[in-house]
Amino acid sequence: MASVDIAICTFRRPFLAETLRSIGRLDTAGHAIRVIIADNDVEPSARPLVDEMKGQLPFPLHYVHAPAANICIARNACLDAAQADFLAFVDDDEVVSRQWLAALVQKAEASDATSVLGPVRALYPATAPAWMVGGDFHSTLPVFVKGTIRTGYTCNVLIRRTASVRHLRFDPALGRTGGEDTDYFYRLTALGGSIDYAPDALVEEPVPADRATMAWLIRRRLRFGQTHGTLMRGAPLRALPVVAAKIMYCGLMTGLTAFSPIQRRRNWLRAVLHVGVAGGILGMRQAQHYGQPASS
Template sequence: MTNTNPIRIDIGICTFRRPALEETLESLFKLTVPSDAQVRLIVADNDAAPSAKDLVDSMAARSPFPIRYVHCPKSNISIARNACLSACEADFLAYIDDDETATPGWLAALVEKARETGAEAVLGPVRALYGDDSAGWMRDGDFHSTMPVWVNGRIITGYTCNTLLDMRSPLVAGRRFALALGQSGGEDTHFFSQLTEAGGRIEFAENALVLEPVPASRASFGWLAKRRFRSGQTHGRIVAANNGGAKRIPKALIAAAKAGYCGAVAAGFMLMPVRRNRYALRGALHVGAVMGMLGVREIRQYGTAEAA
């Protein structure tokens, strides 16, 4: 039976020197909100100076929802995500990135799935929008869109670019993003992996769509490889944390073998760029996993001018 009790929903937007924040907020102003819901926006500014405050203040006057601005000047994305968690006073907290735009039915679809399933977290799809100057293989293979990964029929980890958390769940309440991963990235993978390991469930709302333009700075094989490598490092760190000492060595060897296999297959598809690059990027992921298991420090991705 559908729950008809009134609910409160906060939407967290972490930002760092992104002019696109204005478009994100504009899209949220146009949301179709469930009739029994009250919505509030939380903007967590991760810049050393409160660079987003003037924009947020100017838009608050015409916002259909209250907006709370939080300045968390440490250039660490985990601090910004945690600021949204701490500022949240609602039943649910949704996250959307500051370079994305929500479709009108985004929030309602997330909430509907959460009510239907009782899951601690719900993920939605992120559809990449490619410019005309993007490589053909990149558009054809759609390498930038984000979807959950199912393992044996379950989603065991997640992302914060399109998600809803049930703040009433004891498995969510008090949980925080790892500060040590706040500049390298992977803090969301770590957060959701810990959630499911504790018994939490993650579900998928296919109609909860957000859109993300792919800027020229990200429209390259190098950027994709760096991101996959970092994701592999995060996975490797998690594996290492759960397998101390010599126990991690066989897993590192398996990941290394997978990296070698992916490299060989990529070479075999040299004349088929979509397949070639898909396997090459998968290889970068496995190489990153090996590095993570061996304790190699993650590359820095947040809190830099490049990240902005």
């Protein structure tokens, strides 16, 4: 059986206790499990909670203080502390399903993939708008390009700790703006690594009220686009006309779907994404999204 380190980066989020309890209920399929908690606060604020949870979990808990307010510092601390065959990342505001880890490892072993992504299903509050729930704008799935996954995310992923990727680290320059996971997995695939998908490796994430807004979705899509534009290779003068055409097309589709609450917003968010791509290509500075107290 494989050994797996489960890594959780945290920053002042009490929901971490729920995440750990769900991990304690895992169907391990005989795999050896250890949990790494990287506390990204200036003070070791998560340590009391982790110490309390040690007696409630059937797996060893390893606490790392990794200050401060830069998610890449915490992610890299998890990479440094990892010792197992595989390293899995999950966020501190998520709950894993019983089969989550077994499904990730099973897919990795069957396909020999370097990394395996799982789905993140959003759980909406009762106050969320009907269009948001119906369109499911917050759930996370991998993006396939011509049948291949070229990059990934850290909210639900398993990484095989091969010699070729063990030296990879998250870029601290992206640790406050976001996009560090996209950058990391682009570099992983550039090294010849492969990314697969395990649809049964389900994780659920409650959507806080402050994220259940169109304004939050716009900021998120803009940041996604900026990250993609920053990481694009090639001459901006060649790429910008294509990006501009996509912005105009999505703007047109927004108008044509004006009477559809879901499609209108979906098309508008696509336009915002491409505006972000253009900004990234042009070197526009990204806003800082990390380093603030998290929603509970």
